[in-house]
Amino acid sequence: MMDPLLLLLPLMLAVLVTLIGFPPLIGYLLAGFALYGAGIEALPVLEPIADLGVLLLLFAIGLKLDLRSLIRTEVWGGASLHLILTVVIAAAAIKLLGLLGIGLFAALPLAQVLTLGFALSFSSTVFAIKVLEERGDTQSLYGRTAIGILIMQDLFAVLYLTISKGALPSVWALGLLLLPLCRPLLFRLLDRAGHGEVLVLFGLAMTLAPGAALFELVGLKPDLGALVMGLLLASHPKANELSKSLFLFKELFLVAFFLTIGQQGLPNGAEIVAALALTLLLPVKSALFLALLTRFRLRLRSAIMATLTLGNFSEFGLIVMTAAIATGSMDASWLRVMALAVTFSFILSAPLSARSQALYQRVKIRLSGLERQLLHPEERPIRLGQPRVLIIGMGRIGSGAYDDLRQHYGDRILGIDHKQEAVEHHRQAGRNVVLGDATDSDFWDKVEHDSNIELAILAMPHHHGNTFTAEQLAQIQFHGQIAAVSRWPEEEEALYELGVHRVYNIYEAAGTGVAEQVLELSPHLPHRESGSETSRTASSYGNPAVPSASACPSQSKAALPTSAD
Template sequence: MAILAVSALVGTVAVRLRQPLICAFIAVGILLGPSGLDWIQSNDQIHLLGEIGLAVLLFVVGLKLDLHLIRSMGPVSLATGLGQVAFTSVGGFFLAWALGMTPLTALYVAVALTFSSTIIVVKLLSDKRETEALHGRIALGFLIVQDLVVVLAMVGLSVLAGQSHLHPGLQVLLVLVKAAGMIAVVSLASFLVLPRLVPLLGRSTELLVLFSIAWALALAHLGSVLGFSKEVGAFAAGVSLASTAYRDILGARLVALRDFLLLFFFLDLGSRLDMGALGSQVVASVVLSLFVLIGNPIIVMVIMGYMGYRRRTGLLAGLTVAQISEFSLILIAMGAAAGHVGQDAVGVVTLVGLITIGLSTYMILYSQPLYEWLAPYLGIFERKVPYREDAVKGLAVGTRTADVVLFGLGRYGSAIARGLMERDRHVLGVDFNPQAVREWTALGWPAVYGDAEDPEFASLLPLAGARWVVSSIREPRVNAAIAQAVRHAGYRGNLALSGDARAEVAGAAGDAADLFLVPFENAAEQAVALLLATEEEIARRHMDKVIEALSDHYIICGFGRMGQQICRDLQRQGFPHVVVEENPEQLPRLKEREVLHVAGKACEDEVLIRAGIGRARGLIAVAATDEENVFIVLTARVLNPRLQIVARSILEENEDKLRRAGADRVISPYILGGRRMAAAVMKPGVMDFVDLVLHDDSVDTDIVDVAVTAGSPAANKTLGELNLWQAYGVTVLALKHPGEELAAAPSPEVVLREGTELILMGRASQIAEASRVLTNNQPDRW
């Protein structure tokens, strides 16, 4: 418990200092070991847990082995990976030999210095969001090559560690036979057993993780029995599960276990160091550390420069190999266990690890300032011929000048670019991910590779004719670099920067930006509208003015299938109307059809006021649910007590609620539809006539609703006295006295009153003449 507590405390300090935990745990081992407080007196248990941690580490490495990344980066991954391994091995061997080590010890130390920590590099690049950058992808590619080489080195070390009286040729043949046997076992399991077994175990994540650990330990034991190391067997177990669909979830679950168990390996390693003996090894450790910190990046820069990469890419990729790996400590520990090297060699490599891991962490974190400082001296690592990554010079001469230069072709940036191109703006995309550039150019759209933080890159861009430089990258440091670089290159156009918060963007670029985009506030289309000051805002203002000028119009609340049909009928009859809709999926349809509309909830006072409810003649509530319609009717009735309100009721039991809320008429589409279908069967001719009169614009016959107004000469007269058919040629189909039910085919003796509504049928001119007698207003059409 005390050991874990001290480890947690020292680890916290290391994290605050932005140091990897490897250094912290080795330091705890030294502090609590015989050279320090002597709390670690028995190493057996810690050593066992450390051995299991190594097996899990190699299992996870095999599980996450990404050969596709090596293929995608092509020759550069193999060239830099193998080239750096060869250079460091040869150079390290002669340097260690010159420092007084025996040839075998020098060989072990040289091989240990060869490998770099994939775990540390991936963590640092991820924190800087550079795993998809060109230098990040190259670094991950050659680190995977190193992982493969370290497994081969472990196999070779296992062979060297084995004591055999056989002839060397027979010993090699025996190793090959054992390797073939192990490969056969793993292959059979991968193709025949695991595809059937793993899906069954995958139903329980805990069971799947337990099986994977057992499988890793089983193959680790098999590797040990066959004369290989346990780590090689665990690596093979990981490779066997790498092709399954469960590799990601297993990797995620086992990372925490791996890190916990590796704590004990580094504690064990630190506790075995004799601090008294290390004093004489400081000079050798410093020399070898400088060789790793300086030599490894230089060889990577030489190889990448020869292959046509720019000096900045070479330096940033080279800095990722400026430390030794946890595998370096594992290899030297294996050599000590085999009796090939002494504890002094283990101490030297451990000190080199502490120095290089600690310093290289800051070198990677502050790689950009380091590059700016070293840039004048790095010209020798760059070819004078066109750069392999310099696609700007490859743009076709004479093509249309870019209206917008867009940095970042991720999801947000791509959406902005598409929106701009749909509005006939020519966009040149820039991204530091070569894969994103290839995908963009494959669509026929211009894009170039470029790192926004490279101060020299902006001078290569066609900025002279650009109206906008837009950054969809949300990293403040990158945005500040873009702003400084383009302004320094002489760009005087508009600049838009993105960020997770508006204050963050403004703080990063100061007064350099003309527009701030916050992806979580501004969707890509909205960003396009902001950039171009599009006609959408102008159209909205114009639409609001049109709505403000309306009177005696109808408000339709809801633009579903029924709302759309209502709008079509009202538009065909020439009735002004406004739609209120909150569904974002329907709003584009309203804009496309140029329907007057207000976006928002129809039950809110402000929204209905914007729709002109105080001047409206009627409201139709066809929202998605009866509950919404009830609230709409209540709100509308309060805002305009004289409003004619028609509401849809989906459930029959809600009709009374809608009427009590204030609806003048409640219609159930299911009941109404059922009645029409029944009538279409029983009285097809009648229904055809109704459809002809109500819905066929080619027929000059209409049915209207006319109300007898106060002071009308028709008041207190009978239908027979008015004789509307003989006088005007209109037919009275029905009438309704105030407070009474609608009566069909009324008798000629019926006396009309003020407020009596008549349903008339006739031609438009005939109805107009009759309405002058009944009222001074225009009739209502059905």
């Protein structure tokens, strides 16, 4: 029977660290150490659950990955140069610590020093993806750059693990090159998987069977198999829905992963000193990311956001240490040192990442010299033209609002979205949409516009994005009306406090929209009165000229949401 503490202690510590401003994963790590210290060993089933969590994470990354992102110079160049420089600098620092007789470093030969430096060069995929997903920034320029660098690092790790086995993959591994030929069959299966539990089962099966198991069978890392299967399905229209359906399973299974890190054992005093000494390398690692990303023409803000996301040690460092220990090239104590260093890095990275905007504001003048004059194409000034309406966030709700409001404003509407593929899709559909990230504190400094904007609609799927944009509009003294979408009552209150004039709950508005369309379709049912409360609410964007049927984005047929964008 499972010890209740295996669930209760992680829950209590996760809630506690959340209350003091840390992400819950810190609580899971501490719970692992506490459980080991209390003499409670992890169940044998915990490790395969943890492995499944990592596999699902990589599968989800593959579902959202555009392979073109890996060939960008800031991705492959940044990842490669950073790895080489980190290994060299870390190795020099470790040798210096050894000469000073600190901790366990004195006994390390050069080969082990290089292995340890290599393990320290990785950034945490789990940590970074969770941070980016919570912000809704996985498709922003800095988010795509960070994810691309993480995937390059994962590929470096797979290469190391393959070499460390002392054996090449099976000749049958060449057969994996035929996997793209199976895409039509996989797409047909996904088409027939529906939208419920069969879709979830499809995702789990693809991750484990043709993904992890098949790759492991031919001598390759199962992690790579999960990533490749996600890539094969990424272009399917249901890829995003599949990713969302697996989200809760991935999050739950990753709890087991963090618990297993703490279950590596309690470190002794020398190991704690060694871990603290390695943690001192984090500023160097972060500085390298910042210098390289600005050299590759990212704006200072994007480079800082990516640096804070990547400025930690990684679970892949633990995997590298495990492989080195299995071959006898490292002592088992270094796994505990690495586990503790990873924990320390998360504890330091979490509050810095949470305060990334504030940190950028404090250092942007001091570090402005790092920014190149010729910026990345996606970082250059944004020309808005002369719109009367701005719609920020062109998902289902934003695009529905655009189509309805076009009946009144014509071509004087402008959509803004931070996803390049979304911008291209809308332009092909005849909508006027530009690439921009309104959650970027420099966004309103980059835009070139006039004062004719009468209405701004905040239709982003993440509440913090809408609140941050509302704050930015207040700072630039925006004189037009502001409307926003929300899901929960507390979100509505926060938006009203920030000066938003009208907030629409997407769930309530969806029900209202369904009722209105039923009334319009049925001649036997009474139609709503023009002065009804629904009509007054729908037309209260602050512009009496806007027809009530087209004023509320979440009440139009095109914008009826079944969930957040």
